[in-house]
Amino acid sequence: FFSACELNHSGSRSSKTFKPKKNIPEGSHQYELLKHAEATLGSGNLRMAVMLPEGEDLNEWVAVNTVDFFNQINMLYGTITDFCTEESCPVMSAGPKYEYHWADGTNIKKPIKCSAPKYIDYLMTWVQDQLDDETLFPSKIGVPFPKNFMSVAKTILKRLFRVYAHIYHQHFDPVIQLQEEAHLNTSFKHFIFFVQEFNLIDRRELAPLQELIEKLTSKDR
Numbered sequence: 001f002f003s004a005c006e007l008n009h010s011g012s013r014s015s016k017t018f019k020p021k022k023n024i025p026e027g028s029h030q031y032e033l034l035k036h037a038e039a040t041l042g043s044g045n046l047r048m049a050v051m052l053p054e055g056e057d058l059n060e061w062v063a064v065n066t067v068d069f070f071n072q073i074n075m076l077y078g079t080i081t082d083f084c085t086e087e088s089c090p091v092m093s094a095g096p097k098y099e100y101h102w103a104d105g106t107n108i109k110k111p112i113k114c115s116a117p118k119y120i121d122y123l124m125t126w127v128q129d130q131l132d133d134e135t136l137f138p139s140k141i142g143v144p145f146p147k148n149f150m151s152v153a154k155t156i157l158k159r160l161f162r163v164y165a166h167i168y169h170q171h172f173d174p175v176i177q178l179q180e181e182a183h184l185n186t187s188f189k190h191f192i193f194f195v196q197e198f199n200l201i202d203r204r205e206l207a208p209l210q211e212l213i214e215k216l217t218s219k220d221r
Contacts, residue, residue, distance in 0.1 A: 018078040019124045022067050022131050029141055033064045041190065050194040058198070059145040062153050063137055065194055070127055070156075072187045073163050076180065077120060080167060083174045089116030094165035094208035116166055123159050130156055157191075157200050164188050165208040189216045 024030045033056065040049040052061050077084075091113060092100040101111035102122045114122070131137050136152055138145060146152075167175065167184065175181055192213055195201045206213060 017074045018081060019074050019128055021071050024067060025139060028139060030060060030064050030139060033061060034068060046190055046193045050197045059149050066153050066156055067131055069160055069191055070131060073160050076167060076184055076187060077163055079178055079180055080171045080174050083171050084117050086115045086117060089170060092116040092119035095169040098208045100162055120163055127156050154200050157195055158205050161201060161205065168209060192217060
């Protein structure tokens with residue numbers, strides 16, 4: 001089910017992204033951390049790859065990986081946007097039992113029911129705004145992370161999970177046709193190991209993909 005495709009998420013694949021890629025400035029400490037993450041991913045041992053590197057700051061490690069997951073999901077969703085339309089997905093769902101309504105607490109306070117493409121557009125734009133906010137995600141050395149950083153990161157990851165859930169439940173056929181299955185599984189497995197390692201998403205939130213999560217993680221206990 002899970003095949004080890006090339007783990008650097010670039011390569012010769014379609015580079016169409018849904019939103020612009022979020023770049024980490026080269027030469028920065030966060031860039032070094034990202035390179036470290038990519039190198040350890042290459043070893044194939046995901047449990048080890050997600051662990052906090054010795055002597056590093058947990059907030060910074062979570063920040064770098066959150067940006068990376070945003071970029072991965074951005075790219076994965078970008079490959080199937082033609083299949084995720086107002087007609088095919090009038091609600092944002094992950095199978096028949098789970099439906100998501102959008103609210104961000106600022107612009108939209110009361111959750112609204114909307115189509116999946118609209119929901120994912122709101123979601124990815126909202127995440128992008130958080131990642132671009134220097135007070136939340138400081139990119140300069142020595143600028144501290146805010147006290148509420150971890151709770152913001154948890155909300156971002158909880159919402160990004162919903163895009164994986166929607167792709168798996170509603171668009172897995174086109175993923176297979178596009179031969180993106182190994183890429184999707186690798187990315188999601190990395191994501192799950194990461195959020196499990198630091199306990200970043202409540203188990204109840206992961207319920208829509210519980211079976212898949214058990215399948216992907218059982219080999220690595």
